[in-house]
Every structure is written in C-alpha cells, then in structure tokens.
Amino acid sequence: MQVDQRKGAREATENLVRCGQCSHFSFFPNEKGHNRPQALGRCLAGASWDGNRGQWPLLLHPCPNFNEKS
Numbered sequence: 334m335q336v337d338q339r340k341g342a343r344e345a346t347e348n349l350v351r352c353g354q355c356s357h358f359s360f361f362p363n364e365k366g367h368n369r370p371q372a373l374g375r376c377l378a379g380a381s382w383d384g385n386r387g388q389w390p391l392l393l394h395p396c397p398n399f400n401e402k403s
C-alpha cells in the first residue's frame with residue numbers, strides 16, 4: 334500500500350511546472366529593479382493555466398502553454 338501511494342504521488346507531480354521556469358513569466362517592474370524569487374508576477378502567454386494574469390513563480394501546477402526558459 335505504501336508503495337502504491339508513492340507511485341501515485343510521483344505520477345501526480347510529473348506534469349506540473351512552475352511559472353518561474355517559463356519564458357512567458359515576468360515579474361512586475363518596480364523602482365528597485367528587482368523582485369524576490371517568490372514575488373507575484375504575471376503570465377504573458379495568451380492564456381495562463383487558470384485564466385488569471387497574476388501568477389506565483391514557485392507554485393506547482395499543470396500548464397499546456399509552459400515553455401521552459403532556455
């Protein structure tokens with residue numbers, strides 16, 4: 334039973350991504366010229382995974398428009 338639960342958890346996270354690793358993600362500009370890694374940013378793709386423009390860079394979620402930064 335323990336093994337099946339771990340396998341299920343691994344499969345559940347296999348297709349999850351973070352906006353902070355996506356080329357469509359951008360932090361909001363500010364007067365200091367930088368942001369903390371966990372600061373709220375925005376999705377500049379045509380459509381975000383949940384329909385919201387504002388996105389947290391470190392939150393794991395599925396996204397069909399993810400494009401890994403090069």
Ligand code: SF4
Binds near residue numbers: 351357376388
């Ligand atoms: S395309 Fe998806 S992963 Fe990329 S920034 Fe937008 S919501 Fe995040």
